[in-house]
Every structure is written in structure tokens, then in C-alpha cells.
Amino acid sequence: MEPWELRRAVEAGRVTASELGLQTNDAVVIHNSDRVALRLVPCDVLARVAPLRHLADSEFEVEVARHLAGVDAPVAELDPRVDPRVHVRDAFAVSLWTYYEPVGSVIAPADYADAFMRHHAALRQIDLGAPHVTDRVAVALREVNDREHSPELPDSDRQLLSDTLSGLSAAISIDKADDQLLHGEPHPGNLLNTRRGPLFVDLATCCRGPIEFDLAHAPEEVGKHYAGADHDLIHRCRALNWAMFSVWRWRRDDHMPDREHWRMAGLDRVRAALDRCGPG
Template identity: 75%
Template sequence: MESSELRRAVEAGRATAAELGLQVDEVAVVHNSDRVALRLSPCEVLARVAPLEHLAETQFEVEVARRLVDAGAPVAELEPRVDPGAHVRGGFAVSLWTYYAPVAPEVAPADYADVFLRHHAALRGIDLPAPHFTDRVTRALGEVDDRDRSPELTDADRAFLSGTLGGLSAAIGMDRSGDQLLHGEPHPGNLLHTAAGPLFIDLATCCRGPVEFDLAHAPEEVGTHYPGADPGLIHRCRALNWALFSAWRWRRDDRMPDREHWRAEGLRRVRASLAG
């Protein structure tokens, strides 16, 4: 978020927690993108704050988290001192979570694969309506193919992204026999290394598809530790994931900081994945 919107998001997170009886003397921005994560002290709560247009996604994330915690999944928990839910304040949707202090900068590949296995097992044990990953691709294509929504995308890059998204989605989504509920975007930034072990966060991206779609978000070494994973499918999913990332960055209304850099880098990563 830009500075003015960020200030309002910080206030929305602070005020929501305080109104629910939590003591908030300090607020620190942990992550700033199109949504923000705030550490609230001394209550030690993580507030996730998104523009109100993402209210339904916030509500979905809260429900996914509630069910996965009950299933014993390795995920961050909602703040237990308040009723779980999405709170509306100042034009934002706010959810409150347990704050986990990081204990190491990264998770080893074998441990990453192990937490995937436990997470996927828990996801198979819950009954939750969720979109297929191809639905996400369809939304991305809507942004790429509409010049009004992505006016700065060149004709050549538009054709490249559209063809890549459509072609890979059709190829990967053709056989759905092994599909299951997935995290959706379990990249290293969404896996915390905590005193309680590695925990997944950012559960609003939950969708259905092959486990390789999840594995493609992790470092390449992780897939080699996941029994039965298809390396070729992981490779195709990795290219698709970068194409999705790039499509979001070229949206006219994208709020990601430093998006000019990530627009160019996203396209470079797509081409590199396809060539590799």
C-alpha cells in the first residue's frame, strides 16, 4: 500500500484490536503489499488488514484457518482472546491472529516437504468448497486480455502472457483425478519458522488442484523430498505460477510496492521457467 493508505490501514488494525479489549501501545508493519500485516504490542497479536473489496476473501481465510486448526494442520492460529471473524473498520477488512516470533530465517527443504505432507493430509480431511486453480487462471486472463485493466502491458507481452496462462492451465488441469484441496500460494514468505515449528500463513488462496501446484511455490529442492511428486508437473506449475504473478502486477489497480520492478522481473521469471 502507498503511504496514505498504509496509515489508514494501520489505524484500522489498531482500533479494531483496541475495541475488542486488546492492549495496543505500539504497531509495527511486518509486511506491506496489497494487504498489510501488523504486529500489535504488548498484546502480541498479528492484524491482517485488507481493502474492503477483499472482505469475502478475509472471511474465507478465517473459516479455512478455523477448520485446519481443528484438523491439526501446521497453520497459524486465529487470536483466541476474541471471537474469530472478519472485522470491518475504516474501509478495511481486519482479521486478528496469534503473533509468532520467527526463530530462523528459512526452513530446510526436507522440513518444508514434511510440513507440506502434514498440511496436505489435513486439507484432505476437511470438507470445504474452494475454487479450482484454473478459476484463478481465468481471472488472471481477464486482466491480461482487457486493455482497460492492464493498459501498460505491451501487445507482445500481452500475447505471451495470455498464451502461457491459457496453454499451461489447459495442460495441467486436463487430468483432475489427483486433485485435492491446496494452500494455493505456499511460497517461503508464507511459511513461518517458529518455536512451534514451521507454520503456513495466508490461507485465503486455498484452492483445488494437484499437490505439484503447491510444491511449485517452494524452492526447487523441496519437491525432491515429497514422495510421489511429479518433477515435470512441478516445473510446468512453476512457470504457471510466475505467469499468474506477472498478470497481477500488470493490473492497473495493483497495489504491490515496487511493482515496476516486479512487472519486469515477473515476465523474466516466466520466460526463464519455460526455457529451463
């Protein structure tokens, strides 16, 4: 968020918590992108604040958390002191979550894989409508094929991303028999190391697809510890993930920090991941 919008978002999160009876003397910005994560003190609440254009995503994230609350999923939980819902204030959607003090150590690949297996097992226990991975790919494909949305993307790179998205989406949708609910974007930034163990956050990306789509977001070593994973499919999903990532970075209205770096780095990652996939 731009500084002016960030100030409003922080105030919206602080006032929302305060009016719900949570003592909020200060707000610390933990993460700032298209939405912001705040640590509210001394009540120790994590407030997730998004512009109202993301209201549906915020509501879906809360719904996912509510479904997972009773099945022992390794995920961050909503704050139990307030109603589990999204609050609207000053053109922002605000949800309130338990704050977990991070533990400094790096999550070992085996522990990362164990968190995946427990999370996937929990997701198989709930009944929740969610888009398929290929629906998300279709959105990215429409974006990259619209030159007005990404006018600075060179034609050769546009063709690379378009071909990658369409070809790999078709490849992973051939057999959906083993598809299930997934986290959707369980990269290392969305897995917290806490005193409770590793916990996944950012549940708004929940979707359906092969478990390899989730594994492709993690460091490569993690997949080796996940029993039964198809490593060729992980490579294809990793190329697909980097292609979608690159599409978002080339959008004219993208505000990711260090965007110029990630525009080129993302394309390089796509090419490297495609090389790992081999011919065809």
C-alpha cells in the same frame, strides 16, 4: 497501501483489538501491500487489515483457519482470546491472529517438504468449498486480454502470457482425479520458521488442484523431498505461477513494491520456466 490509507488501516487494527479487550499501546507494520499485517503490542496479536473490497477474501481466510484448527495443520492460528471472525471498522476488514516470533534460521528443503505433506494431509481431512486453480487462471487470462487493464504491456509479452495461461491451464486440468485442497500460494514468504516449527500463513489463497501447484511455489529442491511428486508437472505449474504473477504486475493499478523490476523479472521467469517444460 498509500501512506494515508496505511495510517487509517493501522488505527482500524489497533482500535478493533482494543475494543475487544486486548491491550494495544503500539502497532508495528510487518507487511504492507494491498493489505497490511500489524504486530499489536503488548497483547502480541497479529492483525490483518484489508480494505473492504477484500472482505470476502478475509472471511474466507478465517473460515479456512477455523476448519484447520482441529486437524493439526502447520498453519498460523486465529487469536484464541477473541471470536474467530472478521471485524469491520472504518471501511477495513480486520482479523486477529496469534503472533509467532520468527526464528532466524532458513527452513531446510526437507523440512519445507515435511510441512507441505502435513499441510496437504490436514487439508484432505476438511470439507471446504474452494475455487479450482483453473478458476484463478481464468481471472488472470481475462485481465491480460483486457488492454485497458494493462496498457503498458507490450503485445508480444501479452501474447506470451495469454498463450502460457491458456495452454498450461488446459494441460493441468486434463486429469483432476488427484486434485485436492491446496494452500494456493505457499511461497517462502508465506512459510514462517517459528519455535513451533514451520507454519503456513496467508490462507485466503486456498484452492483445489494438484499438489504440484503448491510445490511449484517453493524452491526447486523442496519438490525432491516430497514423495510421489510429478516433477514435470511441477515445472508446468511453475511456469503457470510466474505467468499469473506477471499479469498482476502489469496491471495499471498494481502497487507491489519495486513493481518495475518485477514486471521484467517476472516475464524472464516465465520464459525460463517454459524452457524447463520442454517441447509442447
